[in-house]
Amino acid sequence: MSADRDRPPEPEDAPPADSRSESSARTSTELLAVRDLRIWYGTDRGPVRAVDRVSLDLAPGQALGLVGESGCGKSTLGRGLLGMLPPAAATDGEIRFQGRNLIGMSPARLRSLHGPAHGMIFQEPLTRLDPLMRVSEHFEETLHTHQPDLTRDEARHRALSALRGMGIPPTRYRSYPHEFSGGMRQRIMIALTLVLRPAFVVADEPTTALDVLVEAQIVRILADLRRNFATALLLITHNLGIVAESCDRVAVMYAGRIVEEGDVRQVFGAPAHPYTRELLASTISLATTELHYIPGAPPDLVDPPPGCRFHPRCPEAMRVCPARDPVDVEVDVGHRAACWLHGPESLVPPGMDARLTQGAIGVADEA
Amino acid sequence: MPTKPDPTDDALIEVRDLSVHYRLGGSAAARLLGRDTGAVRAVDGVSFVLRRGEVLGLVGESGSGKTTLGRAMLGLVRPTSGRILYRGRDIGAARERDLRRLRRDLQMIFQDPHAALNPAMDLGTAIGHPLRIHRLAATPAARHRRVVEALERVGLVPVEQFLGKYPADLSGGQKQRAVIARAIISGPSLLVADEPVSMLDMSVRAKILDLMLELRRDLGLTYLYITHDLATAKFFCDRVAICYLGKIVEIGPTTQIFAEPRHPYTRALLAAIPEPDPSRTVMRDLPRGEIPDAARPPTGCAFHPRCPHAFGPCGWEARDLRALLESRWTRIGDDRYRAEQSLFADLAELDTPGRRIQIRAAANAQGLLDLLTEMRAVDPAEPFWRGVTDIQIDGDRVVIEFAPPVEPHLLPMDEVAVSCHLYDANLSPDAQVSDRTP
Ligand SMILES: Nc1ncnc2c1ncn2[C@@H]1O[C@H](COP(=O)(O)OP(=O)(O)OP(=O)(O)O)[C@@H](O)[C@H]1O
Ligand SMILES: Nc1ncnc2c1ncn2[C@@H]1O[C@H](COP(=O)(O)OP(=O)(O)OP(=O)(O)O)[C@@H](O)[C@H]1O
Ligand code: SF4
Ligand code: SF4
Numbered sequence A: 001m002s003a004d005r006d007r008p009p010e011p012e013d014a015p016p017a018d019s020r021s022e023s024s025a026r027t028s029t030e031l032l033a034v035r036d037l038r039i040w041y042g043t044d045r046g047p048v049r050a051v052d053r054v055s056l057d058l059a060p061g062q063a064l065g066l067v068g069e070s071g072c073g074k075s076t077l078g079r080g081l082l083g084m085l086p087p088a089a090a091t092d093g094e095i096r097f098q099g100r101n102l103i104g105m106s107p108a109r110l111r112s113l114h115g116p117a118h119g120m121i122f123q124e125p126l127t128r129l130d131p132l133m134r135v136s137e138h139f140e141e142t143l144h145t146h147q148p149d150l151t152r153d154e155a156r157h158r159a160l161s162a163l164r165g166m167g168i169p170p171t172r173y174r175s176y177p178h179e180f181s182g183g184m185r186q187r188i189m190i191a192l193t194l195v196l197r198p199a200f201v202v203a204d205e206p207t208t209a210l211d212v213l214v215e216a217q218i219v220r221i222l223a224d225l226r227r228n229f230a231t232a233l234l235l236i237t238h239n240l241g242i243v244a245e246s247c248d249r250v251a252v253m254y255a256g257r258i259v260e261e262g263d264v265r266q267v268f269g270a271p272a273h274p275y276t277r278e279l280l281a282s283t284i285s286l287a288t289t290e291l292h293y294i295p296g297a298p299p300d301l302v303d304p305p306p307g308c309r310f311h312p313r314c315p316e317a318m319r320v321c322p323a324r325d326p327v328d329v330e331v332d333v334g335h336r337a338a339c340w341l342h343g344p345e346s347l348v349p350p351g352m353d354a355r356l357t358q359g360a361i362g363v364a365d366e367a
Numbered sequence B: 001m002p003t004k005p006d007p008t009d010d011a012l013i014e015v016r017d018l019s020v021h022y023r024l025g026g027s028a029a030a031r032l033l034g035r036d037t038g039a040v041r042a043v044d045g046v047s048f049v050l051r052r053g054e055v056l057g058l059v060g061e062s063g064s065g066k067t068t069l070g071r072a073m074l075g076l077v078r079p080t081s082g083r084i085l086y087r088g089r090d091i092g093a094a095r096e097r098d099l100r101r102l103r104r105d106l107q108m109i110f111q112d113p114h115a116a117l118n119p120a121m122d123l124g125t126a127i128g129h130p131l132r133i134h135r136l137a138a139t140p141a142a143r144h145r146r147v148v149e150a151l152e153r154v155g156l157v158p159v160e161q162f163l164g165k166y167p168a169d170l171s172g173g174q175k176q177r178a179v180i181a182r183a184i185i186s187g188p189s190l191l192v193a194d195e196p197v198s199m200l201d202m203s204v205r206a207k208i209l210d211l212m213l214e215l216r217r218d219l220g221l222t223y224l225y226i227t228h229d230l231a232t233a234k235f236f237c238d239r240v241a242i243c244y245l246g247k248i249v250e251i252g253p254t255t256q257i258f259a260e261p262r263h264p265y266t267r268a269l270l271a272a273i274p275e276p277d278p279s280r281t282v283m284r285d286l287p288r289g290e291i292p293d294a295a296r297p298p299t300g301c302a303f304h305p306r307c308p309h310a311f312g313p314c315g316w317e318a319r320d321l322r323a324l325l326e327s328r329w330t331r332i333g334d335d336r337y338r339a340e341q342s343l344f345a346d347l348a349e350l351d352t353p354g355r356r357i358q359i360r361a362a363a364n365a366q367g368l369l370d371l372l373t374e375m376r377a378v379d380p381a382e383p384f385w386r387g388v389t390d391i392q393i394d395g396d397r398v399v400i401e402f403a404p405p406v407e408p409h410l411l412p413m414d415e416v417a418v419s420c421h422l423y424d425a426n427l428s429p430d431a432q433v434s435d436r437t438p
């Protein structure tokens, strides 16, 4: 074990007394307020409108699930919120994080937020753990970079309690990454993100490659984190079960837009948008006795269909759907959907609520 | 429901006591780990019969040996011991020339369709490739006809649009369809599908599974479906084998295993599945601990360090005490951790194998014994203590003795077979798992 200093051990299990308690003391309910965010990638075929006029709010300690088929813009939105987009991407709109607009902020200032304010958890753990560095060295380096005034002993203490929270015992502090199982490495990675106690974490498919038991552990850890540190979480996943279990709210994304958003129970229990209904029906669960899938595929975001972008695949499409962009309608308290089925009637011209006849969609036209 | 024809009893492949061990060479990793000798027991004494026309699911955690077993069945990795009988021949011992012929019959679909396709080869060429290597088409025109037919079968239509495309032009689902077309073109009888849908989104997943069911019906295929996703396994498979650390711990008809899981590991897996049903968001009960290192599997039953029902004969050893201490140390404060840890002369002694361990105390053995006594008093239900038969001080050390380990084997119960001592009347007083449920 590492040689312990002659300093007396610090009081233990005290609530974290540092930047985090300050941020939760802030009384503003919103940590993050996104308004009319657009993100597009310049390509030789024209701009790919990956995120198209997205608005959403996130409070401290809240977890928002983001779901939708492949290519709907989930990762782009997640990275955009953290200011971690590739150079080919352009943004427009407003991302207010702790009161400051991130859009237009200099790259250097954005970078200074990474770590202490923002964290991102990616899918593959080994890509970010250096095989030649001990776990202890990873933590010392991260803490030294972001919080240079911590003493070595304080840093060790912080690291050990972050690892404990992930179920990694202190006896393993000086081990190398390959001496751990895949699930443990994933948790070490998460501990490394969380040791800085970020106010906001984006987890982009953190469990896709994992089996149910490891996945369940990670979901539990993310829940603890929100409870203990009021960390807000954006969880991107294809697994609706995980969203149901670990998020307060869910946003359903289709072709760059949020088509429905609300409390998880409300949205999954009584989905308002046909896309959400179709997505839920396609999910294979233990109760599945018959396969269901959405015909066709999400559109090419260089040239998406006019009006409601889901209309070519929607079983309930009406004549108004290709003609006009649907608007956000509050279908219940805190539950919104953008679909003409929910009106507002004042915007649907007479006769335009008649069924639309659709062309056939080939089975292989898929994402 | 998918049509699940009564699997006829004739065996397509019979696996007998198969083991595949990977030698850990002098790699940098192995040296750093200090385990330069030994082997990873990726597959360790597995037997089962794959029946003609059935879908057998191989389900288990990452690293449980599923891919290795699938590859062994295609002759892609040589068994360390045991046999894989296909049409009266042992695939594991076949010569390379014979294997090449066998591979027409035995094909594989991989998890990552992107990596499975050559980016520089158009679809027509890639899908016709097996016909060329196995010389299955007499003329280029005949080959073309079969490529067109395969593309139609997997739904890549209109075919003319897809023949000249490259993998980069295709979506994930379309790539997986192309991989399937290439796998069926040689007219195989078995497809080993290794996580064929886990990288796809839900809607596409359903389409690919639907396609696979259709192909089974139309072409009379048999599948070995490898996955860690229990929901698709439940839907897709006629029978499932639950794997843990290189062994099958439970095998039987899907409906029975899901309705009445018997092995504690199967139960843990089923309990861990999140359901998108918002009315069912109870916290899941998870087994503790980690998947053990396959290079140093636990003695007795490999699941015992995580099993809530484990008892005397399950294979207790010193490592289990170490895990118990480490788990305690993740829960108590740093100061107490340091104090407790300093009672031990050398924690590495807790890695000693054997039924009897001696732990040297740094200063006094009584302090060490007191710690163990306290741990037992705080959590008397901890299964570890069921395996301890004696614990006492001997000079400057504490000596612990464990009950003799017994290795479990598959015990037939109805149509299911389970590998767990709870069902062995000779070992378990009541041989009923439900009676032991806390
Ligand atoms: N660097 C880039 N340049 C150009 N287009 C891009 C780039 N990154 C993503 N895109 C496009 O933007 C759209 C949204 O992609 P994004 O990765 O955000 O989707 P996603 O919802 O995360 O999908 P998945 O579920 O497959 O991860 C897609 O059409 C994608 O092809
Ligand atoms: N070529 C190899 N050399 C050494 N060890 C190997 C090799 N291939 C696999 N292993 C080890 O064998 C064990 C079983 O691996 P395998 O890939 O068969 O598991 P799996 O069940 O398919 O896991 P996953 O769900 O992660 O794909 C693991 O411990 C793995 O690390
Ligand atoms: S707006 Fe029209 S096409 Fe779009 S989801 Fe609603 S009903 Fe369907
Ligand atoms: S034999 Fe059965 S009871 Fe014993 S550890 Fe294994 S699974 Fe648990």
Ligand SMILES: [Mg+2]
Pocket: A074, A075, A076
């Ligand atoms: Mg993504």
Ligand SMILES: [Mg+2]
Pocket: B066, B067, B068, B194
């Ligand atoms: Mg595998």
